[in-house]
Structure formats: C-alpha cells, structure tokens
Amino acid sequence: MAEFPGDLKYAESHEWARLEADGTITVGITDHAQESLGDVVFVELPEVGTELDAKAEAGVVESVKAASDIYAPVSGTVTAVNSKLEDEPETVNESPYDDGWFFKLQPKDVGELDSLLSADEYETVCENEEDH
Amino acid sequence: MGQRTPIYPLHVEAGAKMVDFGGWDMPIHYGSQIEEHHAVRRDVGICDVSHMTVVDVAGKDARAFLRHLLANDVARLDAKGKALYSPMLNEAGGILDDLIVYRGETDASYRLVVNCATRDKDLKWIAAQSSAFDVEVKERQDLAILAVQGPNSLEHVKALLDADGVSRLEGLVPFTSADWQDWMLARTGYTGEVGIEIILPGEAAPAVWRRLTAAGVAPVGLGARDTLRLEAGMNLYGQDMDETVTPYESNIAFTVVLDDHEFVGATRLREQKVAGAPRRLTGLVMTTRGVLRAHYPVFAGDQQVGEITSGAFSPTLSHSIALARLDQGATGDLAVSIRGKMHPVIEVRPPFVRNGKQVYKPARRG
Numbered sequence: 112m113a114e115f116p117g118d119l120k121y122a123e124s125h126e127w128a129r130l131e132a133d134g135t136i137t138v139g140i141t142d143h144a145q146e147s148l149g150d151v152v153f154v155e156l157p158e159v160g161t162e163l164d165a166k167a168e169a170g171v172v173e174s175v176k177a178a179s180d181i182y183a184p185v186s187g188t189v190t191a192v193n194s195k196l197e198d199e200p201e202t203v204n205e206s207p208y209d210d211g212w213f214f215k216l217q218p219k220d221v222g223e224l225d226s227l228l229s230a231d232e233y234e235t236v237c238e239n240e241e242d243h
Numbered sequence: 244m245g246q247r248t249p250i251y252p253l254h255v256e257a258g259a260k261m262v263d264f265g266g267w268d269m270p271i272h273y274g275s276q277i278e279e280h281h282a283v284r285r286d287v288g289i290c291d292v293s294h295m296t297v298v299d300v301a302g303k304d305a306r307a308f309l310r311h312l313l314a315n316d317v318a319r320l321d322a323k324g325k326a327l328y329s330p331m332l333n334e335a336g337g338i339l340d341d342l343i344v345y346r347g348e349t350d351a352s353y354r355l356v357v358n359c360a361t362r363d364k365d366l367k368w369i370a371a372q373s374s375a376f377d378v379e380v381k382e383r384q385d386l387a388i389l390a391v392q393g394p395n396s397l398e399h400v401k402a403l404l405d406a407d408g409v410s411r412l413e414g415l416v417p418f419t420s421a422d423w424q425d426w427m428l429a430r431t432g433y434t435g436e437v438g439i440e441i442i443l444p445g446e447a448a449p450a451v452w453r454r455l456t457a458a459g460v461a462p463v464g465l466g467a468r469d470t471l472r473l474e475a476g477m478n479l480y481g482q483d484m485d486e487t488v489t490p491y492e493s494n495i496a497f498t499v500v501l502d503d504h505e506f507v508g509a510t511r512l513r514e515q516k517v518a519g520a521p522r523r524l525t526g527l528v529m530t531t532r533g534v535l536r537a538h539y540p541v542f543a544g545d546q547q548v549g550e551i552t553s554g555a556f557s558p559t560l561s562h563s564i565a566l567a568r569l570d571q572g573a574t575g576d577l578a579v580s581i582r583g584k585m586h587p588v589i590e591v592r593p594p595f596v597r598n599g600k601q602v603y604k605p606a607r608r609g
Contacts, residue, residue: 177536204275
C-alpha cells in the first residue's frame with residue numbers, strides 16, 4: 112500500500128509539497144504516483160531560476176509505462192533541483208518522499224499551500240481513481 | 244473479472260500488479276519490471292503465458308493443411324519435435340496472427356501456440372480453412388504454459404525432471420521440443436535468451452511454479468516480457484503487425500517460403516516480392532535521454548516517413564529502442580518527435596540484444 116505522510120500537502124496531479132524551515136518548498140511525486148508509473152527511467156527537471164505558476168509544467172517523469180508531466184503545486188522560483196535523479200532515476204521509486212525529491216521552490220505566496228490537499232483528502236482522491 | 248490462469252493465485256500471493264490483457268487477469272510486474280528484465284538476461288526468470296492459446300492439429304492431412312494455412316513451410320519440420328515460427332495470412336497477404344508450430348510424433352500431428360487476443364478470430368479462420376482437409380482441430384484449454392528463460396534456465400528445469408527427462412532436455416537445440424510424461428518441453432521463447440517453454444496440464448502448473456520460484460527463479464511479468472522481446476527484435480502481434488501489413492512490411496521475410504509452396508496469401512506475396520514492399524519495419528535507437536514510445540511519428544527532415552510501432556527504455560542497453568514502420572524510400576537522418584520536440588535517432592537492424600549482449604548494427608542506407 113502506498114504511503115501518505117501526514118506532514119505533507121498534495122496536489123491532485125500527484126505531486127507532494129513540503130514547507131522547509133528555511134521557507135522553501137520541496138516538491139516530488141507521491142508514493143502512489145511512483146507505484147502506478149512503475150520503474151522510473153528518466154527525469155527531466157526545471158532549471159534553477161525558472162519562475163513557475165501554480166499548476167504549470169515543471170518537468171517530465173518517464174517510466175517503463177508512460178511519460179508524465181510534473182506540475183508546480185504552488186507558484187514560485189526554482190531554487191534547487193535534485194540532480195541525483197539524472198543518473199539514478201530509480202531513487203524516485205525507492206524514496207519518493209526523501210531522496211527522490213524533484214525540486215525546491217521559493218514560494219511567491221506560502222499561503223497557496225493551504226489550497227492543496229491534506230494527506231487524508233489526497234488518499235481519497237487515489238482511492239477514487241482506483242475505482243475507475 | 245477476466246479469465247484467470249491456474250497460476251493466478253500465486254501471482255497475487257507474490258504481490259503482482261494485475262492488469263487486463265486480452266480479457267485475462269495477468270501480472271504486469273511483481274514490483275520492478277526492470278529487475279525482472281535483468282533477472283532473465285543475467286540469471287533466470289519464469290513467466291506465466293498460459294493465456295496463450297494451444298491448438299492441436301491431427302489427422303492424415305495435417306501436414307498438407309498446415310502447408311496451406313501458414314506462410315512458413317511445415318515441410319521443413321522433418322523430425323519429431325521440431326518447431327518453426329510462422330505468420331498466418333489472409334488472402335491479401337495481411338497478417339492474421341503469428342504463431343509457433345511444433346511437430347508431433349509423425350507428420351500427422353502438430354501443435355500450434357497462437358496469441359490470446361486473436362484466439363476467437365484464429366479458431367474461426369483455422370476451422371474454415373480446414374474444411375477441405377481430413378484433420379481434427381482441437382483447442383487445449385486444459386494446458387498451461389510456463390516460460391522459463393535466462394542463461395541458467397536449463398539447470399532449473401532439469402531439477403524438475405527424472406533422468407529420462409534430463410536426457411530428453413539435454414538433447415534439445417533451439418526450436419526443438421520433446422515430450423516427457425504429460426509435459427512438452429520446448430526450446431522456444433520470446434526473450435532472446437536460452438530458455439524452455441513448458442506446456443503442461445493446468446493442474447500441475449502451480450506446483451511447478453512454486454518449486455521454481457522457491458529455487459530462486461524470478462517471477463517475470465508481462466511488462467518485462469515486452470521489453471525482453473523488443474530487445475530481441477521480435478514483433479508483437481497487434482502492435483508491430485496486423486492484417487493491414489504483409490510479412491515483407493514486418494521484417495519477417497525469413498518466415499515466408501514461396502518455393503514449391505502454395506498457401507493462403509502466397510499470390511499477393513509473390514506480387515509484392517516483385518514490386519517491392521512499400522514500407523519496412525526497422526529498428527531505431529536513441530542514445531540521448533528520453534523514451535521512444537508506440538505511435539510517435541518518425542521524420543526524415545521535415546517529412547513524416549512513418550511511426551514507431553513499439554518503443555521502450557532498454558534495461559540492458561540503458562537507452563531507448565524501438566521498432567518503427569517507415570516508407571521504403573525513407574533515407575538520411577531520422578528523428579522522432581517527442582512531445583513536439585525532434586530527437587535524432589539511428590536506424591539499426593534488429594535484434595538489439597541477444598544472450599545478454601548488444602548486437603545491433605547500423606542499417607546501411609542512403
């Protein structure tokens with residue numbers, strides 16, 4: 112079963128967002144997302160300095176099954192990317208919430224986090240998806 | 244709920260992700276498709292392919308009937324147990340299905356293994372074509388098929404057999420088979436590795452699966468089976484070929500025997516052989532980042548010259564490979580459009596991988 116850590120916020124498009132102590136927001140894809148994608152083989156990350164609107168395309172994850180766009184859960188400027196994923200894309204499968212993070216954003220308005228889903232709400236979204 | 248093979252409960256027990264495959268509930272992977280792929284290339288894996296359709300053809304006209312039905316020539320099967328791969332064509336030379344035919348004790352008995360998605364169509368077609376021949380065509384739903392594939396596969400299968408079975412297995416070369424008790428052991432597969440396909444009574448299959456997996460044989464899902472066959476340059480029916488194309492347009496000209504051989508579709512193939520096939524199925528390699536996938540368009544300059552029929556990330560080569568059907572005249576530098584962006588690719592002659600090693604060669608063209 113997929114994990115849904117309670118301290119994260121979630122987008123319906125299957126990204127998670129974590130507010131760090133320094134005010135940045137770390138973004139990755141959820142355990143549910145990596146499970147349904149299967150083995151990740153390539154990750155395309157945004158460039159540092161890119162300004163992204165909430166729900167804008169931020170990158171692509173290619174798995175054995177499909178190519179999926181990654182969206183910014185909130186608006187902000189990319190301050191760091193996880194370059195480890197270029198050589199070790201399997202990290203996304205192995206550690207979706209820690210070592211498998213995608214990028215960090217300096218948010219435009221940290222309040223946008225409140226519009227994202229809680230762990231419970233997101234879990235419900237996933238369950239409904241599986242019913243279809 | 245779809246149809247289930249006798250191994251279904253063991254797939255679920257092993258944590259398989261189950262998907263619908265041609266009306267059957269089949270395992271796509273058991274956790275990591277890539278690890279399953281590597282297991283077959285480097286050691287050994289087992290794949291449940293019991294969803295495939297086994298058809299026995301027997302009777303005094305069996306040989307004559309199959310020479311009529313198939314583009315490859317069963318007259319080549321000059322000894323018990325020999326096998327060959329053949330397309331089955333319609334009158335227009337279009338491919339209805341591809342299959343393996345095994346010869347039985349005499350040339351009055353053969354076994355066909357055909358695809359599951361084409362089962363109904365195939366059985367109807369075979370029945371209709373057989374009306375003028377003295378043959379009995381019988382589907383064997385009582386049988387299961389376990390594909391044990393990989394460099395260490397023979398050792399694991401031997402461990403299941405008595406001395407008689409071991410000597411029969413050791414006597415086999417690729418594309419031959421032998422009976423042992425109520426099993427058929429065949430040196431065939433869909434991976435490009437050494438391997439055995441065991442065709443056995445369905446009720447015996449779960450115990451064999453348990454013994455092999457307990458001995459360290461990795462369960463392999465249909466996901467890895469697909470990347471294994473693609474690396475091996477083998478076509479998937481319904482994806483790389485169908486009724487709209489001939490064997491000459493599908494990189495399987497080697498399966499067509501026109502000399503001294505009349506069969507359904509032969510007239511059309513003789514014409515096309517003279518005129519030349521309008522399209523070719525070929526291999527593509529992309530060594531940069533990204534994954535080639537089915538239906539991506541292929542370009543020569545700004546001209547679309549075809550599309551990818553099967554594409555994947557090759558776990559053995561660590562880059563993407565594909566089969567593509569291109570206009571025969573397509574030459575020069577090729578590129579694939581991926582989400583609106585052109586990516587250069589190299590045309591190669593499949594297979595891409597055999598026995599764990601890269602084997603592809605650049606195609607010599609224009």
